[in-house]
Amino acid sequence: MSEGIARALVEIGAIGFSPQTPIRFKSGILSPVYVDNRRLPYHPEQWQKVIEGFEYLIHKEKIRFDVIAGVAVGGVPHSSALGYAMMRPSVFVRKEAKGHGKGQRVEGGDIQGKPVLLVEDLVTTGGSSLSGVEALRAEGGIVETLIAIISYGFEEAQSNFAEANVTLKTLTTFDTILEVALEMDAITSDERDIITDWFNDPHEWADRHSLS
Numbered sequence: 545m546s547e548g549i550a551r552a553l554v555e556i557g558a559i560g561f562s563p564q565t566p567i568r569f570k571s572g573i574l575s576p577v578y579v580d581n582r583r584l585p586y587h588p589e590q591w592q593k594v595i596e597g598f599e600y601l602i603h604k605e606k607i608r609f610d611v612i613a614g615v616a617v618g619g620v621p622h623s624s625a626l627g628y629a630m631m632r633p634s635v636f637v638r639k640e641a642k643g644h645g646k647g648q649r650v651e652g653g654d655i656q657g658k659p660v661l662l663v664e665d666l667v668t669t670g671g672s673s674l675s676g677v678e679a680l681r682a683e684g685g686i687v688e689t690l691i692a693i694i695s696y697g698f699e700e701a702q703s704n705f706a707e708a709n710v711t712l713k714t715l716t717t718f719d720t721i722l723e724v725a726l727e728m729d730a731i732t733s734d735e736r737d738i739i740t741d742w743f744n745d746p747h748e749w750a751d752r753h754s755l756s
Contacts, residue, residue: 546717546720548597549593549715549716550716552594553579554721554725556590557580557583560578566755573746574749576739577718579665581622581666581693582618584621584622585621594622601691602630605713607689609661610659611633611634612660612661613636613660613676613680614634614635614637619636619662619676633652635651636652637662637680638651639675656685658684658685660680662676662677662710663690667690667694667696667714670704674708688711689711690710691714691715692715696743697717722736
């Protein structure tokens with residue numbers, strides 16, 4: 545499954561490789577690789593593989609839940625499609641409360657006392673995901689697991705999830721993506737080495753290569 549998801553993401557350009565012209569994250573980190581899973585709904589064949597991958601992961605890991613949730617904006621298409629596919633109720637979590645009406649962050653239905661499975665498209669540091677967890681818990685939801693298409697695997701994220709008592713599970717890994725991309729000629733072996741070097745120490749990578 546992991547290789548199939550990786551191939552689907554590379555096929556539609558959801559994974560971008562730019563070792564020569566790295567992009568800057570909101571956190572300030574320069575990166576030779578980026579993820580744009582917002583492209584998936586435009587490619588139904590590959591998107592279907594992702595939704596089926598989520599179902600497979602849920603059954604494989606025996607994840608129990610009553611409600612599926614997604615954090616706006618990136619996670620909502622996937623959580624909604626998964627809820628529809630599995631015939632489960634789904635809600636979405638706003639990044640911040642509305643300035644009018646009830647001023648709530650969780651929209652769609654009552655989650656009080658219900659196990660909620662949170663779905664994300666991408667995890668970087670985990671900040672926005674865990675903000676969603678807090679919002680769901682504030683409404684009485686029981687959130688123990690988050691599933692995502694991919695995570696950068698930063699130690700900061702792992703620490704943040706552990707502190708919040710949330711288990712993170714992903715459909716694929718960047719190690720798998722790099723091997724699949726190399727096989728598909730989406731990157732060269734030299735570019736793979738550059739990107740691997742970044743993953744070994746993303747915070748200092750730009751300085752090591754005189755890019756900052």
